[in-house]
Amino acid sequence: MPYRLDGHSQPDLPQSHYLDNRIYTDPVVFETEKKTILTDSWRFVCHASELQKAFDYRLVRVAGHELVLIKGEDETIRAFYNTCAHRGARLLRQPAGNLEGGRMTCFYHLWSFDNRGRCLTVSQPSGYKDSSVRRESTGLKEVRLDSVFDLVFVCLDDEAGSLRDFLGDSLIEAMRVPFGSASLEVFHLHRSEIQCNWKLFVETNCEGYHELLHLLNRNTAVSQQEYRSRQWRMHENGHLSFDPAKISYDKLDYAERAEGLLPGMEPNGHAVVNLFPDVMLNCRSTVIRIDSLIPVSPGKTILECRGLGVAGDSQSVRDMRIDHHNEVWGPTGVNLAEDIWAVQTQMQNMKEGSSRFSVIAREEEGPMSDGSLRNFYAEWSRITNLQPHHVEV
Amino acid sequence: MTDNSRDTLIQLLHLSARYLDDSNHTSFLELFTKDGEYLISSYAPELADKMIWMRRSRDELEDRLAAVNEHEWEIAGIEQTRVLSVDVVSVTDNSARSSSSFSLFHTDAEGRSELYAVGRYEDEWAATKSVWLLSRREVQLKTRLLKLLSPLPV
Ligand code: FES
Ligand SMILES: [Fe+2]
Secondary structure, eight states, X not given: XXXXXXXXXXXXXXXXXXXXXXXXXXXXXXXXXXXXXXXXXXXXXXXXXXXXXXXXXXXXEETTEEEEXXXXXXXXXXXXXXXXXXXXXXXXXXXXXXXXXXXXEOTTTOOEEETTSBEEEOSSGGGGTTSSOOGGGOBOOEEEEXXXXXXXXXXXXXXXXXXXXXXXXXXXXXXXXXXXXXXXXXXXEEEEEESSOHHHHHHHXXXXXXXXXXXXXXXXXXXXXXXXXXXXXEOGGXXXXXXXXXXXXXXXXXXXXXXXXXXXXXXXXXXXXXXXXXXXXXEXXXXXXXXXXEXXXXXXEEEEEEEEEETTOOHHHHHHHHHHHHHHSTTTSTTHHHHHHHXXXXXXXXXXXXXXXXXXXXXXXXXXXXXXXXHHHHHHHXXXXXXXXXXXX | OOTXXXXXXXXXXXXXXXXXXXXXXXXXXXXXEEEEEEEEEEEETTTTEEEEEEEEEHHHHHHHHHTGGGSOOGGGGSEEEEEEEEEEEEEETTEEEEEXXXXXXXXXXXXXXXXXXXXXXXXXXXXXXXXXXXXXXXXXXXXXXXXXXXXXXX
């Protein structure tokens, strides 16, 4: 007698409560996502503190495109395709830096541009005198950029609505502590190349059920009475927030997080906000982690993790924040290695078809409901026009 | 310390690598002074700054190592091989510094080996009685995009 739920046969559940695992592996699904969600949505690219001085720049990657973010002398950050208007060479080639004299010169035929993308010089311009090519009407293609609480976002779609409309008032309110309560600064940035589909990592960041995986969360959160009343809150456009709660670090003999609190945070407090489609803002009292994803192919994702403290921290307070950050997160933290391992084993099985269906059927009041995942897939489906429970191949 | 301090330190450096390869955590920890410190650092070109990825006292490192089996860390099950070249050893009375380059290879359950990380061990040593102990090890990782994350010493 075959089992009713075996990961191979279609589960006997409402369509919203299971997933066809080919959403993670099918190249057509990935291409559709690239053209829709990953292009049309506002995508987090960096924190404003990563561009401190005038003419500082950063290269970032969005939906396969390399963009350059430049801070102008007017303090405004602008985004452009990192592509020369002449014949498409890569304009800037270091991940970050400062533009000498506020200008950039393409290494191929030496056209130059200013920090607002305007063309300054066309080499040997006499060759263009009989054509329409003129310096004055040449420049870099700009990309829409906006920020909320110093979180910098870009949108490749010129027609999409504003960032504030995308995030919505209730989510911005949920982000206010700690993002709106202090001037923050990034002190840590590392990437991990994960052999999994980007959505699997999004899921691990927005479901409470897998806290059972982590020794830390089992002992300091799940086992606590208060934890059980924690709820995922659904906001417009697929965004989520997780009710703030207190973590009992003492249950695992970890140091309390009672000093050097980020403004507005409670001692040992924990707050999480998930921005659709692929960003997690996670705060543990004294320190913040921001995860964002760069989907590369159906089975490969770059995870970018930042750690943030308060601008102007004293050295001792900063050291404490760094230690708190590294204890749980970062490349040496107790949790991140576990999350990555989990999603990579899922992907391995899904890639080979050894696992065809996943269940997201938990219905309960509390942090372990799968409502957060169903909310993600409802929005995913709305934007891609694909069905998460059935992929046409 | 005696004239052969240099040779002793080189031997200890190779032993430190071997202890980690063999998951002999007790012997690795015994290489440190009581108030010894263990750090892993790397560089973020995007921030044009050095990052500290781990900073633990000897005792804190001991706690981390003692909890290995309670966590689900893939790296704990991986066979490791460190290849070390000791580049600099300088001894002054009761303290010493050494700088070594290392390559760390991983071998998985199927016997497939690959390079995991390269970097340097920047070490500070203290001589107590007739023994050299590590007062500080900083692992400076050049490899930043790690295939497996490492809550354990590198
Ligand atoms: S491609 Fe840049 S100047 Fe020619
Ligand atoms: Fe997790």
